Amino acid sequence: MTKKIPTRIYLSEDEMPQYWYNLRAVMEHKPDPILHPGTLKPASAADMEGIFCKEPVRQELDESTKLVPIPQGIQDFYRAYRPSALIRAYYLEKELDTPAEIYYKFEGTNTSGSHKLNSAGPQAYYAKEEGLTSLTTETGAGQWGTAMAMACAFYGLDLTVYMVKVSSEQKPYRKAVMETYGAKVIPSPSDTTESGRKILETDPHTGGSLGCAISEAVETAVKTDKCRYVLGSVLNHVLLHQSIIGMETKAAMDKYGIKPDLIIGCAGGGSNLGGLIAPFMGEKLAGGKTGNLRFIAVEPASCPSFTRGRYAYDFGDTAKTTPLIRMQTLGNGFIPSSNHAGGLRYHGMNPILSRLYRDGYLEARSEVQTDVFDAAVRFMKVEGILPAPESSHAIKAAIDEALECKKTGEKKVILFGLTGTGYFDLSAYMAYNAKTMTDHIPSDEELARGFESIPDIPQNK
C-alpha cells in the first residue's frame, strides 16, 4: 500500500458500480427453495406475483446470474444520493491506540437516514415499469416507509404506508416526512381493511404490530387495481439491491489496494450485512485470493436468531400468511423484549445468510445494548457521526477486534457497515445517558416457547 489513504473515499461517477452481486450464483449449497404454505411445494413466480412486483419476484428466484445489470433508471436514482463515503476511521484508531486499520461504509447521509433507500428505489422503479400506479407497505420505526415515500415521489407512484399505531403516535415526525413526500400514512390496525377491522373488534385500543401492518398492506395491495406490496428486508431481491453497498466498497478498496481481513455488519433481517459482504464473500467462495478474510454478523442479545436460533422453515410474519422460508429463526411467535432500542427485532434471518452461517462461512455474535451504546458514544465523540443503535452493534464488534489487535500487535484491516444515523433514535440515547437503559436476554424457556411456533412440517424433521 503506497498511496496515502484519504479519510473519505468517494467513487467518481464513472467508477460507480453498474451491477448488483447475486451471491447465490457462486454458492455451492444454495438456500432451500421458498415453499407455498398450502402445498408445501416450491413457490412459483406466479404464486408470488399476486402480491409482489414481477421483476423482484424474478430476482427472488434467480440463482444463476452472478452480476445483475442495474437498469439506467435505477442508476439515475442512485446518483441522487450515492456514492456513500467509505471512511477510514483514523480518529477512532487513534482513540483506541490500535495497530489495526478500521474502515466503515456510511449509508446514513440520505434523507431516509439509512441504507433502506437502496432497495426502495429499485422496487418503485420496477413497479412503474410494470405499469402499476400505486404500492403499499408497512413500517415500524419508519425508516423503510420513509425510503419508500422518497422513491415513490421520485418515480411518480402513489404509496400507502401502514404504520404500527404506537410508532405513528411516538414518532409523529417520521410520519410527517412520509406525508411531505406525498405518501398516505395509516396507523395500523385501521378500519380500511378486513384484517384491521377484525383486530380492532377484538382489541379496540391495541397499539398494533408489524405483523398486523403487513397483513393490512398485503390485503390492500391485493384488492387494489394496479397495486402491489413491497417489503424492505429479509427477501433475496432486497439483499441483491443492497449489494450496491458492497460493490461500491469493493471498488473503493480495490482502487487503493486495501484488502480487508474482517468484515462486520449488524444483522436484523440481514439485508445490509448481505449487501455489504456480497462481492467479498463471492470472491472467497469462488476461491479468490482473499487470505484469511472472515465475516462477522452482530445481532442483539435480546433477539439472537443466528447464535441461538434454529435453521428451519418458518413463516415471515406472526400471522402465518407468508410463504415458508428456510432460515435461522427464533420462531414466528417469538416476541423480542420491547426494551431493545434498535430495529434488529425480527425473528428470522435472510435465507442466503442463514445458509452461509450453517456452512461456516459467516460467524455471528450477540451483544447487549448497554455495551453497544458504550461503543456508539466512544465512536461518535471522535468520528463525529451519531450512529443508529442498529449500526452500533457493528461498531461494538469492530472496536473489540481492534482492541484485540492492540494486544496481539496484529495490523488487521477491519471493515464495518454503518447503516444509518441515530437522529430518529434519540429517546434511546436519552435512556442511555440517564443510565436507565436495560436489556433482556431471553431465557432458554422463552426461546423454547418461540420454537413451538415453527411449523411442524415434514421439511422441518
Next chain:
Amino acid sequence: MTKKIPTRIYLSEDEMPQYWYNLRAVMEHKPDPILHPGTLKPASAADMEGIFCKEPVRQELDESTKLVPIPQGIQDFYRAYRPSALIRAYYLEKELDTPAEIYYKFEGTNTSGSHKLNSAGPQAYYAKEEGLTSLTTETGAGQWGTAMAMACAFYGLDLTVYMVKVSSEQKPYRKAVMETYGAKVIPSPSDTTESGRKILETDPHTGGSLGCAISEAVETAVKTDKCRYVLGSVLNHVLLHQSIIGMETKAAMDKYGIKPDLIIGCAGGGSNLGGLIAPFMGEKLAGGKTGNLRFIAVEPASCPSFTRGRYAYDFGDTAKTTPLIRMQTLGNGFIPSSNHAGGLRYHGMNPILSRLYRDGYLEARSEVQTDVFDAAVRFMKVEGILPAPESSHAIKAAIDEALECKKTGEKKVILFGLTGTGYFDLSAYMAYNAKTMTDHIPSDEELARGFESIPDIPQNK
C-alpha cells in the same frame, strides 16, 4: 465546458482548501469599526479578549490578510466531515424544464445537520490552543449548540450550553444529542447566573429568550477560570471560518470550468451566505473576470433586515450589553413574529454583508414562508433531500430565477447554498402539510417601534 459534469462533485483530500478567505482584505470600503459601548471608541482586542478567545478576536479585527492559512489541527477537524458535496441539480432542472444549470453546495450531512460546524471546530481548536479548559455558549433551535458539543468532544473541552427554555422543552432530542456528546445543557433562564436569577425573580414562568441565554453564557464565561464565550453567527471571524464553504465550491467549479452567473444564499446573521460568496465576491471586487456575476441574499419577509432595515450602529443583543456594530438592522428591540419556522429570526446582519449591500454588490429579497415551503417540497420530491426551512429561502429564489430563464431562454448558471437538513424542523413541515402555516409581514408601524431601539449616538446621525 467539455467535461461531463457529475451529479455530485467531491474534492479529493489533496484538493481541499488550505486557506480561509477574508473578504475585507479586498473591499474598497471596509465595514466600520466595532465600537466600545461605553466610550464609543473603536473596540480593541483587549476589550474583547475578556469574553472571546484570543485568535478569533485577532481574526475579527484583521482587515488585511486575504488568505488566512487554516491550521493543521483544524484541517484535521474538517476532514472528519468535509468535503461537502457540490451537487448539480439535474432532477430539479428537469422538473422545472429550464435551460438554466443549477448547482447547490450541501452542508447538511454532518451530525449537527448544518454549516455551523465549520466555525464550531475552529473556535474550539483555538480555545484548546490558548490553554482554556471550557467554553460557554447559547443555543435557540439547537444547531449551534450541537455543533459546539461535537467540536468540544473532538478537542477535549468542557462545554456549557444555555438553551432557551422553551426550546429545550420543545426539542428534547436536540438537548439529548448535545448531552450525548458530553455537553452540559442548562435551560435558560436558570438560577446558575445573576442575570438568570434576576429574570426568574421578575417572571418565574418565562420561556426564556436568546438574549437572556447570551447574557447567562457570557456571565458564566467571564466568572469561570480558563473559560471563554463563543458565538456562532454575525461576527466577522465566524464568516471567515465559513468561507471554507465558498473555497471548496470555487475549487470544485474551477475544476470543471463552471462559471456561476448567480450566487444565492439565505440570510439570518449572514455567516453561511458570507462564507459561500467570499472567494467569488473577492474575485469580482478585485476586478477578475466574473462577467455579470450577481449575488442575492434571501431573507424571511417576517424579519427583513436587508430589504427594510437601517444601516446603523446597534447592539447585537436585546439586553444591550455587546459592543456596537454598524450593520443592517431592524433594531435590537425588534421581535420577529414567532410563527416563522426558520432560524433566520435575527434583527441584525453581519457587517461585511451589510457594507456590500449598501455599496450595491449584494442584492436582497424577502420571501413569505408558505412560498418558501412550496419551493422546499418541490425540491425535495425530485432531489431527495429534505431541506431546512432556512435553506429553503435560497431554494425559492433559485427556482424563481430558473423559471425566469425558462421564459427568456437564458442558460444561466445558478449556484445556491443548502445549509442544512430539515430533520429538526418537522413540526414546521407538519404545519405546512396541514395548511395551517401562516406568516406575518411586519407593518411599517411595527418596524418603526423596532427602529426606536437603535441607540441614539452621534455615529448614527
